[in-house]
Amino acid sequence: MANLRAGLIGLGMMGRHHGRVLAGLEGVDLVAVADASGQDPHGVAKGRPLVATIEELLANKLDYCMVAVPTIYHEEVGLALAEAGVHAMIEKPLAQDTPSAERIASAFEAKGLVGAVGHIERYNPALQQARARLEAGELGDVYQIVTRRQGPFPARIADVGVVKDLATHDIDLTSWVRQQPFTSVAARTAFRSGREFEDMVSITGQLADGTITSHLVNWLSPFKERVTVITGAKGAFIADTLTADLTFHANGEIKTVWGDIANFRGVSEGDVVRYAIAKREPLLVEHENFRDAVLGKDADIVTLSQGLATVRVAEAVIESAASGRMIEL
Known part of the structure; x- marks a missing residue:
């Protein structure tokens, strides 16, 4: 079975850690990364395509994406991923307010996609x-x-x-x-x-x-x-x-x-x-569970409905x- 193709958007303090874990995660290939600045301050890309927008990231035929952008952009990025049929784990909190969180959760449910929130604790x-x-x-x-x-x-x-x-x-x-x-x-x-x-x-x-x-x-x-x-x-x-x-x-x-x-x-x-x-490492365990959820295996993820609550x-x-x-x- 081919490895899952993963993307990462947001290359700040948390994004660098997600990139490190994804780069070594069994059964997953980190194929491209994105940041609105177009920069990679922590060296996450390591030769992979580095783009500035979610649209450019989606061009890499992703199976799922890790979202580590600032909270105010979670809805914009999350809805774009749902529309494209891409599973996603979104850093906590799910969104900056309840209406935005509801729209994200509804979009993923409507598409039958796996969505999770990065409550690492x-x-x-x-x-x-x-x-x-x-x-x-x-x-x-x-x-x-x-x-x-x-x-x-x-x-x-x-x-x-x-x-x-x-x-x-x-x-x-x-x-x-x-x-x-x-x-x-x-x-x-x-x-x-x-x-x-x-x-x-x-x-x-x-x-x-x-x-x-x-x-x-x-x-x-x-x-x-x-x-x-x-x-x-x-x-x-x-x-x-x-x-x-x-x-x-x-x-x-x-x-x-x-x-x-x-x-x-x-x-x-x-x-x-x-x-x-x-x-x-909690972050590794979190990513392993999300990977397994995408593969349809038993997994313990923080669901979007739980993130909304x-x-x-x-x-x-x-x-x-x-x-x-x-x-x-």
């Missing part, structure tokens, strides 16, 4: 393990999911704020790891860096099964943090997606009788286990912050 080994262990009942009933995603300002982002650029990771992974949609959100945002978009957000929410959620996201911290804490009846999972570590803190079973220790560690202690897990929640977060109200979804 789903493929982090720590979160993959957490979800599998939740499904196996190792944590019992889940009570709360808390995420912290903090770090310095990224100069590469200019077209959206921290909610749509970063918090969409947490919205998607929280709903996915629990397999439940959001039913309400309430949020507060801050604008501290002089840009038109928010650079800090605090979100509280609830999933359909009653799980409560909390998400702290910003571009203002001098340190980088990517942590998900899942608390349940039997203890808590802590997933650090920077190190891909998953740690389990069991509920206390051993009574602490030494008063000085009990003062700061609690009246009882449980086991703490950091799991040894295989750590493959994440955009809707993100917009509800922004609406809540602007109105001071909780928003029902």
Whole structure:
């Protein structure tokens, strides 16, 4: 069977990583790349055709395309790919607003095409393990999911704020790891860096099964943090997606009788286990799954309908912050 012919549009910071993975992906040939500037600042092309438009890229007879252009161009590029009958994975968020995301999802569905959204955190080994262990009942009933995603300002982002650029990771992974949609959100945002978009957000929410959620996201911290804490009846999972570590803190079973220790560690202690897990690059796993989906094999992709749901929640977060109200979804 001939390899799939893949294209890449958008050669910025994320595009270079997608190009690296696609260039070595088994069963796939990266046949051409595109960027509106006509330039290849990170050397992604490596002798392949370099063009400036989606129309020129489509002339290379693509089976599928990776879209890594700025969010405001996702609809334009996505609709062109759908019209041409080309499968696509689009970097997160799916689009800059709900109507655009709806049009992209509808276009791919109408053509019977495979579409996916690049929510890479789903493929982090720590979160993959957490979800599998939740499904196996190792944590019992889940009570709360808390995420912290903090770090310095990224100069590469200019077209959206921290909610749509970063918090969409947490919205998607929280709903996915629990397999439940959001039913309400309430949020507060801050604008501290002089840009038109928010650079800090605090979100509280609830999933359909009653799980409560909390998400702290910003571009203002001098340190980088990517942590998900899942608390349940039997203890808590802590997933650090920077190190891909998953740690389990069991509920206390051993009574602490030494008063000085009990003062700061609690009246009882449980086991703490950091799991040894295989750590493959999330971006490679993401691309392998999309390739398999295009081939009609079993695959775990972030569907366009799921990407659309994440955009809707993100917009509800922004609406809540602007109105001071909780928003029902």
